[in-house]
Amino acid sequence: MSLLLSKANIGGLDLKNRVAMSPMCMYEVKNEDGILTPFHFAxxxxxxxxxxxxxxxxxxxVDPEGRITKNDLGLWNDEQANKFKELVDSIHYLGSKIGVQLNHAGRKASDAKHPVAPSSFDFSDNYRIPEELEVSQIHQIVKKFGQAAKRANDAGVDMVxxxxxxxxxxxxxxxxVANKRNDEYGGSLENRYRIVQEVIDAxxxxxxxxxxxxxxxxxxxTTGTQNTMSEWQQVSRWLEADGINLIDVSTGGLTDDAPDFPVHDGYQTKFASQIKQAVKIPVSTVGLLDNPGLCEYILQNNQADxxxxxxxxxxxTNWLADAANDLHDHDFKVFNDSYKRGQK
Ligand SMILES: Cc1cc2nc3c(=O)[nH]c(=O)nc-3n(C[C@H](O)[C@H](O)[C@H](O)COP(=O)(O)O)c2cc1C
Known part of the structure; x- marks a missing residue:
């Protein structure tokens, strides 16, 4: 049996295989209330x-002003949480685990009345210049992450x-590159990490x-301002010490710039494997991993978990069954016998 399609305990979860659906905005909340729609259930x-x-x-x-767009999901009120519980129950009924990605978009909150950020610099010419957050506002946002987490808890999600x-x-x-503060939330790496630690605690x-x-x-x-790999390894050790159960490694998005390294199948996995060298907690990888053989190679060679x-x-939506065919994994089971009749 392949590692990709076999059971594992990863990041505090018992999973039926090592494939997770990466979070992807669908912008399908047409009435702008942050509540799941029939689209999301399907x-x-x-x-x-x-x-x-x-x-x-x-x-x-975690806050309406922290949405990437007004068509995003939210968990800042109980009505949203009640609908989330229905989604959680239905995904459990279908036999998968479900988690939620909690976010505040900061200066990339394109529909916010007053976008906020650590410092008053815009993301690009197409975005507004954000207001620099006061320390009391930072504390409020941290609190909102905690309140959204409580709603996720009540909804029964398997991970946050x-x-x-x-x-x-x-x-x-x-x-x-984006944080030019000179108070306790800016300057040194330790200071820039402070809000993350507070959010984790909340x-x-x-x-x-x-x-x-x-x-x-x-x-x-390319200006030499971004964190180095050894700084990210330090951040990862802090995350581990602060109780994070898995580090999900991606790249980009802070500026409008394109990657300054070759983009190819599995192009982000080298970053994940370098984080794996720094911590004992599991690490996931994402990015152009359509080829099941490559995924299996990454797992077999311990480059990611x-x-x-x-x-x-x-x-x-049938990617896993196709992967099982590619990997000659005869133990993989499709959803039920009726779906089995649909396999080649
Ligand atoms: C339509 C779309 C929406 C996305 N939205 C999110 C998001 O809400 N959160 C996130 O962390 N990444 C988001 N991403 C990034 C993906 O999770 C993933 O990291 C990226 O697409 C690279 O993986 P892939 O090559 O397997 O698609 C989005 C990507 C796409 C294509």
Whole structure:
């Protein structure tokens, strides 16, 4: 049996395979209330029927002003949480695990009335200049992560992922490219990490299950301002000490720049494997991992512990069954006998 499609305990979760659906914004909350719609039940349900071990929902805002767009999901009120519980129950019924990615978009909150950020610099010419956060406002945002985590807890989600990547608020704090503060939340790496530590504490105080974090390990910055790999390894050791159960490694999103390194199948996995050298907790990898053989190679060679699939699962809800064929994994089971009749 392949490692990719066999059971594992990863990041505090018992999973039926090592494939997770990477969080992907769908912008389908047409009436702008942050509440799941029938679209989301069908969208995530199809991936559960496709046997994805863990589904991580799209970026879900902890505050209306922290949405990437007004069509995002939210967990800032109980009505949203009640609907989330229904989704959790339905994904469990279909046999998969489900987590939520909690986010505040900071200066990339494109529909916010007053976008906020660690410092008053815009993301690009197409975005507004954000207001620099006062320390009391930082404390409020940390509290909102905790309150959203409590709602996730009550909804019964299997894990919470803190979005610390792709140029959203926590990434903006972590990177000196966007964080020019000179108070306790800026300057040294330790200071830039402070809000992340506070968010982890707030989430863990309110949520009983595993807490993961997504990081961007490159800002595609060529000026020498971005964190070095050894700084990211230090951040990872702090995350481990602060109780994070898995580090989900991605890159980019802080600026409009394109990657300053070759983009090819598995192009982000080298960053994950370098984080694995620094910590004992598991690490996941994402990015152009459509080829099941490559995924198996990454797992066999201990470069990462879990594979996140994004666009491949948008193209093909049956990706795992196709992967089983590619890998000659005869132990893989499709959803039920009726679906088995549909296999070649
Ligand atoms: C439509 C779309 C929406 C996305 N939204 C999110 C998101 O909400 N949160 C996140 O962390 N990453 C998001 N991403 C990035 C994906 O999770 C993933 O990291 C990226 O697509 C690379 O993986 P892939 O090559 O398997 O697609 C999004 C990607 C796509 C294509």
């Amino acid at each position: 969208h995530y349900g199809m991936r559960a029927i496709g046997q994805v071990g863990l589904i991580i929902t799209e970026s879900t805002a 992922e803190i979005h610390g990547a792709h140029g959203y608020l926590l990434h903006q704090f972590l990177s000196a 989430v863990k105080d309110n949520y009983e299950g595993p807490v993961w974090i997504r990081l961007s390990l490159s800002d595609y910055d 879990l594979i996140m699939e994004g666009r491949a699962l948008l193209r093909n």
